[in-house]
Amino acid sequence: MTDDREKIFAAIRRSLRGTERSDALRSPASPLTSVHREDPEPPFRKFRTELEALGGFAESLKYETDASKFIAEHTEPASSIFIYDQVATRFRSLVGSLSESRRLRFGNEFAAGYDKREVASFDAAVTGCAACVAETGTVVIQTDMRLPAALAPKLFVVVEQKQLVASLDELFTDTFGNADASNLFMITGPSRTADIEKQLVKGVHGPRDVLVLFINE
Amino acid sequence: MTELKSRNFKRLYKKEIADQKLRANLKKATIQASDKRNDSFAEVDFNFLRNEAKKIKQESVSHLNDLLSQFEDRAHKNNCTVFYAESPEKANAYILEVARKNAVKKIVKSKSMVTEEIQLVPFLEKYGIETVETDLGEYIIQLAGETPSHITAPAIHKSRTEIAQLLHDKIGIELNDDPAFLTGEARKALREKFLSAEMGISGANFLVAENGTVVVVENEGNARLSTSAVKVHVVVTGIEKVIPRFSDLRIFMRLLGRSATGQKLTSYVSLIRGPRTDKEKDGPEEVHIVLLDNGRSRLLGSEHQEVLHCIRCGACLNVCPVYRNIGGHAYGSVYPGPIGSLVTPLFFGPENAPELPFASSLCGNCTEVCPVGISIHHQLLAMRQEIKSETKGGLEKFVFKNFRKTMLRPQRYRLFSRLARIFSSTPIARKAIKGWTDYRDLPQLPSRSFREIYKSNKGKG
Known part of the structure; x- marks a missing residue:
């Protein structure tokens, strides 16, 4: 089917003919002015305040094994937990220790065209992140599998301190994220709705629990 | 297109305004929403952000051809297909063609005002393709056979008791009006749809010309699944949604959630650049971006051009004394409230909504809260003059x-x-x-x- 591109472009040209353009297009490389007011709180504390206000959870831990202990404490013994490849590669001690008490499934067990129902049955997912934003308590993930983190009722995000940025200004730069990847997802607290009489309910289609663990090791 | 109900505003509002329960529900919900909005702006400089957003939107619409070309070019490089549709009929026909090519039987759809504008769901259903609304409010409305009554809170007019009865009748759940229970049951029913659908349809809040990113903002996670758990993803949006730079999002992200629901940022922001890459194991294999005109290009260069700045946050509805008393259905349009009273006659022709610009007290509350600085009440006044100058005597x-x-x-x-x-x-x-x-x-x-x-x-x- 041929589209209406030329017709629409001609209509736009016609309508704008003779009108003054508000500004020349500003160069994408023009320096950004920060619109974020500096927070008195240190970034991690601010991140935690914001996330916890939404019903999420953030903790700063010394060692990877502390994170493993935390995840075990916050899941049932019979839980099946999905571990993203980026976590398995970067946080070996965490994964090694967690595998002793929980049933883990790894990203590298799945190929394209995997069974969505199997992934939907996982009780929790553990992912890394591309960045965290203190201003809003947001984690940004960029993964090779979108569904485990979107479907699991419980989402653990393992973060290195250096991934924490103060504000959205640092996130929306033209160099942010892996340009070759198809997507970036920003997650700010649990999935939620207020569609019934404006009463807040957490955990609609996405994770009900979002637990972010900063590792200082 | 079927005839617009907005022609019958006088009859519709009389019915709604007589419903005391509806008025009480609406008043409570809209006052709560606008209070939350006001609180959420305490930490940021609203006027600064609004001026910036207005500048970006002015820049965007006055360079629309350049930005659309740039967006299209990037989207192609990201392996997306871009389709321009002058009319709802053309957009619907293309989406049907994509669905048929992929032997699609079931579609999961996230919230999108443009798909309401083109009446996409009834169109696809007419051709035997099951199309399921997955936003909870939209799902409720679809089961009830109604249309949304608010831009961001489609079921705002329904009480929990009515919703409980509806879900009991339609999907056979226990009769229980606890919102958490009802949400959980809807989640179960919709999870099955997500896992079996072949195609997903979403709108777009912004299209970034600089890198071809489609931005979808939501709270429930349904848009994320509608764009990820499927083989084909179709984005349907208006041509005016394009903005120049990725960095412009730092302005809009701070405004949109606060204006819509009083959140500093919505729970999810999906930044979609294209179909799955070779290195990715899921995500759609095809992404189609349908860009709709339907009267938008006509507004460029006119005194109503700034109406194209709208980011569909719904803040103007929550503060409008008229909307608070008559609700969204009285407008008879997919776009209700003060902004709907402008958009409806401008997109669909004044003959289809001759009364809507008069459904305002011109108090200016709408203009006060608009995050992109549209002078809504002045626009309404100008529309009134245009409509009245065309009528004789009386x-x-x-x-x-x-x-x-x-x-x-x-x-x-x-x-x-x-x-x-x-x-x-x-x-x-x-x-x-x-x-x-x-x-x-x-x-x-x-x-x-x-x-x-x-x-x-x-x-x-």
């Missing part, structure tokens, strides 16, 4: 002509105000303006004017 014109004369001549003003005071004390006054007094009080005017009282008291200390 009692209203006669009355206003004489009202003007009266206001300009003190003697005449005194005479008429005396007559009005006498008339308001008679029993026939209420009957004479029945249309007004049906839903409002008619306070009796004092027997003497302020001037008369002032004169008689002068010098009495």
Whole structure:
């Protein structure tokens, strides 16, 4: 089917003919002015305040094994937990220790065209992140599998301190994220709705629990 | 397109305004929403952000061809297909063609005003393709066979008891009006749809020309699944959604969630650049971006151009005294409230919504809260003048002509105000303006004017 591109472009040209353009297009490389007011709180504390206000959870831990202990404490013994490849590669001690008490499934067990129902049955997912934003308590993930983190009722995000940025200004730069990847997802607290009489309910289609663990090791 | 209900505004609003329960529900929900909005702006400089957003939007619409070309070019490089549709019919036909090519039987759809505008769901259902709304509010409305009554809270007019009964009747769940229970049951029913659908449809809040990113903002996670758990993803949006730079999002992200729901940022922001890459194991294999005109290009260069700045946050609905009393269905349009009273006649023609620009007290609350600085009440006034200048004669014109004369001549003003005071004390006054007094009080005017009282008291200390 041929589209209406030329017709629409001609209509736009016609309508704008003779009108003054508000500004020349500003160069994408023009320096950004920060619109974020500096927070008195240190970034991690601010991140935690914001996330916890939404019903999420953030903790700063010394060692990877502390994170493993935390995840075990916050899941049932019979839980099946999905571990993203980026976590398995970067946080070996965490994964090694967690595998002793929980049933883990790894990203590298799945190929394209995997069974969505199997992934939907996982009780929790553990992912890394591309960045965290203190201003809003947001984690940004960029993964090779979108569904485990979107479907699991419980989402653990393992973060290195250096991934924490103060504000959205640092996130929306033209160099942010892996340009070759198809997507970036920003997650700010649990999935939620207020569609019934404006009463807040957490955990609609996405994770009900979002637990972010900063590792200082 | 079927005939728009917005032609029948006078009949529709009378029905809604008589519903006391609806008015109470709406008042509570909209006041709560606007209070939350106000609180959420405490930490940021609203006026600064609004000015920035307005500048970006002005820049975007005045360079629309350049930015659309740039977006299209990047989107192609990201392996997306871009389709321009002048009309709803063309957009619907293309989406049907994509669905048929992929042997699609089931579609999961996230919230999108443009798909409401083109009536996509009934169109696809007509061709036997099951199309399921997955936003909880939209799902409720779809099961009820209704249309949304608010831009961001589609089921705002329904009580929990009504929703419980509806879900009990339609999907056979236990009768229980606890919102958490109802949400959980809807989640179960919709999870099955996500896992079995072949195609997903979403709108787009922004299209970034610089890198071809499609931005989808939401709270429930349904848009994320509708764009990820499927083989084909179709984005349907208006041509005016394009913005120049990725960095512009730092402005809009701070404004949109706060204006819509009082959140600093919505729970999810999906930044989608294209179909799955070779290195990715899921995500759609095809992404189609349908860009709709449907009257938008006509507004460029006109005095209504700024209406194209709208980011569909719904803040103007929550503060509107008219919307608070009549709700969204009275407007008979997919776009209700103050912004809907502009968008509907502008997109669909004034003949399809001749009364909507008059459904405003012109109090300016809408303009006050608009995060992109649209002067909504001035726009409504301009629309009124356009509509009235096209109509001839009429009692209203006669009355206003004489009202003007009266206001300009003190003697005449005194005479008429005396007559009005006498008339308001008679029993026939209420009957004479029945249309007004049906839903409002008619306070009796004092027997003497302020001037008369002032004169008689002068010098009495």
